Amino acid sequence: MSQFTFLNRQAPYLRPDPARVIVRPFRPATEPRDLNPTEKTRANHIVDRVMALSAEAAAVQLAEVLDNFDGRHRNLLSKFEARADEMEDAFATHESFSIVQRRLIGAYFMHEYSFEAAALFNPSIVAHPDQTGVAAGECRFIISLRAVGEGHVSSLTFRSGIVAADGTITIDPTGRLASLPRIVRQISGVHGDDVELAFRPEDDLSERVIFPVTMAQSNGIEDARFLAFDEGDGTTVYYATYTAYSGSGIRSELIETRDFRTFLLTPLSGAAARNKGMGLFPRRLDGKYAMIARQDNENLYLIYSDDLHFWNGGQAILKPMFPWEFVQIGNCGAPIELEEGWLLLTHGVGPVRKYSIGAVLLDKHDPSKVLARSREPLVRPEPSEREGYVPNVVYTCGAMRHGSLIVLPYAVSDTFSNFATIRIDALLGSLA
Known part of the structure; x- marks a missing residue:
């Protein structure tokens, strides 16, 4: 003493x-920037799966995410959109996408820490x-x-x-x-x-x-x-x-x-x-x-x-x-x-x-x-x-x-x- x-x-x-948690980017083992841009990556596969959902299914999924996480973070949708902005290469093979799809994809590439x-x-x-x-x-x-x-x-x-x-x-x-x-x-x-x-x-x-x-x-x-x-x-x-x-x-x-x-x-x-x-x-x-x-x-x-x-x-x-x-x-x-x-x-x-x-x-x-x-x-x-x-x-x-x-x-x-x-x-x- x-x-x-x-x-x-x-x-x-x-x-x-x-x-006490923050929400941060989740990066799969390979993102588009890590490989030849013509090669399909794990990130592309995740995006493809989300894009294959019907509009109704995508909306339901996004609503469930918000119901589960929105009270734990401020401006969660804007965070999803910002993360989607960083995933432009993964969207390249898709001609169009809705705001719901974009936000949902952003959610798939984030995690709580x-x-x-x-x-x-x-x-x-x-x-x-x-x-x-x-x-x-x-x-x-x-x-x-x-x-x-x-x-x-x-x-x-x-x-x-x-x-x-x-x-x-x-x-x-x-x-x-x-x-x-x-x-x-x-x-x-x-x-x-x-x-x-x-x-x-x-x-x-x-x-x-x-x-x-x-x-x-x-x-x-x-x-x-x-x-x-x-x-x-x-x-x-x-x-x-x-x-x-x-x-x-x-x-x-x-x-x-x-x-x-x-x-x-x-x-x-x-x-x-x-x-x-x-x-x-x-x-x-x-x-x-x-x-x-x-x-x-x-x-x-x-x-x-x-x-x-x-x-x-x-x-x-x-x-x-x-x-x-x-x-x-x-x-x-x-x-x-x-x-x-x-x-x-x-x-x-x-x-x-x-x-x-x-x-x-x-x-x-x-x-x-x-x-x-x-x-x-x-x-x-x-x-x-x-x-x-x-x-x-x-x-x-x-x-x-x-x-x-x-x-x-x-x-x-x-x-x-x-x-x-x-x-x-x-x-x-x-x-x-």
Whole structure:
């Protein structure tokens, strides 16, 4: 158990819910684009079978589909039509088709996916851009979470809530439905695809799911570390570094948003972006962007760059020192600015691959200088928190300051998420 009495574990738990589903394209083993266009494919065969139905039978089938699935998704017919638009090659051998046939064919090439059936973990937290109606001393926040479903595919989902003046945390009700965004544009660049996504205004924050779009992300958008970036001109941009996983390789990428409704996803380049766990400072330092990263899978580096999307070099500033972090250390999100310096939450890996959370205080004017660090973890797995998909792990992708407190969402055994608050003065007093 943690030796620190200033850490207060809170009541809210965010657990995976297999009832939350999105509807996604179903791709048979071969689609028309995969083979010679003159050759009949499995997709063609499915279309042929639907087209062979009488008009009445097709209408009955579509009505049954809607009766079964319409209450589980918004605008389901439009989703069927959009999917049919992607199947034009499969329609090529048919001279005409009705709107009912087209919608029914779209339905045959879609499936439901329970995006958080397996896990809901590795959260980060930022103040909500809209604080309208919030009482004095309170703060509305947004939590980002890594959701994992069938096939261990990771996506990004969100929740909102309120932290009261005394640190009490409440979570807003989660939307019953879930939605994928529209792809506004996708541009291929030298280092990969830039993708702009937009959700509909009527999609509640908790209904928004960012699912892998590009090949580099195809097996997961993992561990987003959100932060509120001060542009220095009175405006705030929300950035998140995350790991894109293709199934065979990883790289760091960046999300940018101002409203959590439209998002721009771009790859990062440079030698430092070939690993995971990058944490961006929330403002420029001496005119440059700054990042905490771990290029060598073991130590933490401080990197400066004139270009937000290119990261190279760096100076090693933190190496494993204490037994709870002998295997490796890493950052747990963006550094938090305090009057005393930059507070950097870290994770350490110890014996039997046990993950714990600690903290480091960096010099405010020169973050390469380590002023103090945790000799013992702030948070380590409690007996009730050891079991899960990956045992003996507590982990966070970012905390935030709220008055005299640090609000810390953290994941338990790569399965569900919990919250704690930490008194800043006591935390700093515990560092050596």
